[in-house]
Amino acid sequence: MKPVYLTDKPSPFALNEALVAREQDTLLRRRTPTEGGGGARLRVAGREYLNFSANDYLGLGSHEAIKAAFKTGVDRYGAGAGASPLVTGYNRAHQQLEEEIAYWLGLEAVLLFNCGFSANQAVLKALLGKEHLLWQDRLNHASLQEMGSQLPCKMRRFAHNDMEALEGQLEPGRGLIVSEGVFSMDGDQGPWGELSRLAAQSHNWLMIDDAHGLGVLGPEGRGTLAAQGVDPAGVHIQMGTFGKALGVAGAFVGGSRALVDYLVNFARHYVYSTHMPAAQACAVSQSITLVRTADESRAHLQQLITRFRQGAGQLGWTLGASETPIQPLLVGESRAALALSERLRERGLWVGAIRPPTVPAGTARLRITLSAAHSEQDVDCLLDGLGMRAEGLRHV
Secondary structure, rough: OOOOOOOOOOOOOOOHHHHHHHHOOOOOOOOOOOOOOOOOEEEOOOEEEEOOOOOOOOOOOOOOHHHHHHHHHHHHHOOOOOHHHHHHHHHHHHHHHHHHHHHHHHHOOEEEOOOOOHHHHHHHHHHOOOOOOEEEEOOOOOHHHHHHHHOEEEEEEEOOHHHHHHHOOOOOOOOOEEEEOOOOOOOEEEEHHHHEEEHHHOOOOOEEEHHHHHOOOEEEEEHHHHHOOHHHHOEEEEEEEEOOOOOOOOEEEEEEEHHHHHHOOOHHHHOOOOOHHHHHHHHHHHHHHHOOOOHHHHHHHHHHHHHHHHHHHHHOOOEOOOOOOOOEEEEEEEEEHHHHHHHHOOOOOOEEEEEOOOOOOOEEEEEEEOOOOOOOOHHHHHHHHHHOHHHHOOOO
8 A cells, every 4th residue: 555645734844755756766665564573484464474584593582481581570670671771770680681791702891782773873973083083894784874974083984895995094093993793784794804903903993793693603603703713802892782693682882891881971872761671681691591502503594594595596596695694685676676575475485675775776685584493494485486487586
């Protein structure tokens, strides 16, 4: 159903015009209410679908132990935090979770945030002034790009994962380099050995957004740095989230004790926001316990990734260079990506179409995400859907 725009009332903002333009460009976004958005399956309007759109990479979103920890936390601490963390919102459960994450990842200290978007923006806004420089990968998350463009510092963006380009831009001791562990739309990884080397060589700070690597990669799920054998001491700031592989919600920033104490005092997104509920911290703590011992799930997930990539390649589809659960199937034009997504949906396969401005123009895609909750048969169903009238689907 097309939206109805109210055009008979004067407004200082061109809301209707912007929406109409989006719709004409096949870029208008609409929400779809679902019943259960994580794991291998979801229901929409009474129909069950195989879910290949969630970030629940280990299938923990509905794990009974995590749900029980959340319920126990609610019974003990209530449903909300009640205040910002500097008032009364900082609970012993929050402190215990921070200490647990620090131990898990080898960090001095950790600070909790309500979401990764606010965590990223809080760090950049608190640290960077007009005397600094900010270097960002061109494919960094919108939270990083947006805040970088609003700060008084000068932001320089380097070509995706191009370390030669970055090295040519760097100036000694001028600011912060930011990149991602696993890029959310392409599924590939940043070259963290090289990034760490360049940061040390140029005496600049380095920050990783590891939202999509944490829990999935490395020993005990410690993330991209552990998977690549990079010393966390060479990466001054780590950001990770709890809403992907950990199956809950929220985020953290970790690093030195001085960094965390500084953010407690100067990060406005932290100081002036109601804290995450203590019950949520209890659920995340339980999730970390499960993630650290989930080697079998991670191995199963890797088998599914290999199975999908081999099958999609045999069908002639073009995939991004990803060895992670994020598997971009490149289509090109937005209209074609939407049509392919809809045809798969007719077959009971829920796969989201990603269009500009989330991805560059001409690179619209299906962002296929795999989960340890999927079976090999689930992946084969997806491949069957992609193989049906394959030529017609590739040239919609």
